[in-house]
Amino acid sequence: MRRLFSIVIAMALLSFFWASNDSSAGSGEALFVSLKCAACHKPDLKATAVPLAELAKAYGDPAKLVSFFKGESPMIIESTKSGMMKGQLKNLGALSDEDKKALADYILSFK
Template sequence: MKKIILLAFIITFASCKKEVEDNYGQPKQDETAVAISGKELFEGKGTCTACHLPGQKVIGPSITEIAKIYKEKKGSIVSFLKEESEPIVDPSQYEVMKANFAITKQMSDEELKALEDYIYTFSK
């Protein structure tokens, strides 16, 4: 009887292990965690390419200009996209950009940071 209780305890204890191992002792990666691509967000979900291109002004300033000015002035693109800070690149286009805040405010902080990082790849 004692052996059965001890065996049940060992099985129960072993099954309560928090981290599942896979691939020769390596922790199994969380399948819900997906790397966020700023470029994919910029071109897709964010619909940013409708107004911003890398080397030329379309409706809004170019991505290169945005990156350069935000870097020089140590601004936060994330704060701007959350509508928590004033525009510093082209304030005259702020009213046009307001329509897109509905999209950017629904993005997670990680997505906004990925967008910001992508934009900064255009700074020279």
């Protein structure tokens, strides 16, 4: 009985780690959708704002993008519509470091 119990615990732990691994892979995309970034930024067509592919090319390095999310570096893409993005920076700044990194990695994956 005891043995069965520890097997059940071990399996529960395993599936927990499995699940959390899985979700960290997709969490950048989930954040991108839940923060409504996707309303203006599409993968590779110019909608309201620059496509992800262009953002990925302009930044090149997730660390640079994280620094933009933290408000530590200015916008680098020249645009007359930059004001639309400024309003997003409060949400971005409020994310945990881990989430900022996940979001940056997701955007950079379009390079």
